[in-house]
Amino acid sequence: MIERILPSAVMSSDSYGDPPRIPQDPRETLVVSRAVASRRREFATARWCARRALSELGVPPVPLLPGPHGAPRWPDAVVGSITHCAGYRAAAVAHAARVRMLGIDAEPHAPLPRGVLESICLPEERILVRDLTAADPDVHWDRVLFCLKETVYKSWYPATGQRLEFEDARISVDPAARTFSARILVASPLRQDGRPVNVLTGRWLAGDGLVVAAIAVLRAG
Template sequence: MIEELLPATAAGAELFGDPVRARLFPEEEAQIAHAVDKRRREFSGGRWCAHRALERLGVPPEPIERGERGAPRWPAGVVGTITHCAGYRGAAVARSDELTSVGIDAEPHSALPAGVLDVVSLEAERAHLRELAAREPATHWDRLLFSAKESIYKAWFPITGEWLGFEDAELTFSPGEFTAELAKPARSPGRELHSFTGRWLARDGLVLTAVAVA
């Protein structure tokens, strides 16, 4: 599913269901030595996907340890992202001379818990979601908004090294796509990005979103 949302320059891998804990590099294993079983499954399944995605990109697998703010530390010359939720693990990678960054997120296709939407959205976004829900009530737009903002942050952080709050990106959706207007630009050498675009799908009980910055 995730590769449907990625550009041709990226490689992805995913696992469905609740897979058994995959084999890790010793350095990775050390990072979850004291974790509960649920966290170990999430971490190892995500790393399994990351290793497979790197292979598809032609990069030999190596330990993917946690870096700043828990973000994966990728091999030199590679950008990437990992996501997991109940019943799903996924990863996407690309060479840094082809994509600046990439972010993906997976969520269960269900309504957000009561009160969460008000925390993660702007008033204009809530009005937009009400319009969308009137046209397509089968889609849980609140969960889609949350997922898209997670993907945006995952694409934003490797560029800036800074925090991006839920209120710092205003989203609008169209069929299979979304746009985020950024309250503060993502600055990288030689350019300044004021918006991100992404893609989304809702299928088989999941919501998936992806942002690729060229």
């Protein structure tokens, strides 16, 4: 599903279950050795997806260990992102020479638990969710907003080292095109042609009981 919203420079792989007996590097196994079985499974399957995607890039298999604040450490000159939720695991990777920032997220397509929307949205995003829900009540727009914000975080942190809070990005959505943009409301350390990069754009999709979103910022040229 994730590949439907990624550009061709990005390789991806996904899985709707946890295949048995996935080969795993012992250093990865150690990372989750004290975790519950479901966490060990999602960790292993997502890395299996990541290695399949890396092979499409021509990158040999390597252990994918967590780095600072949980972001995976990718091989040199590779950017990537991992997501997992109930019933879905996915990874996306690209050559850093072609893609500057990459983030993906998947969520169950169901309403957020009570009270969560209020804690993750700006006042104008609350209005956005209300208006989108009135126009298309079949989509759980609160969950879409959450998924978009997680995608912003997962593309922004590896590129900047900044840990965004939910109020640090303002989301707008084009429901017909299934695109979105995020204005970053804190000072950006990233520059493009001498100007700060403070708007990210991406794509999203709701279907098959899931919401998925992706941001892939391509390098010019």
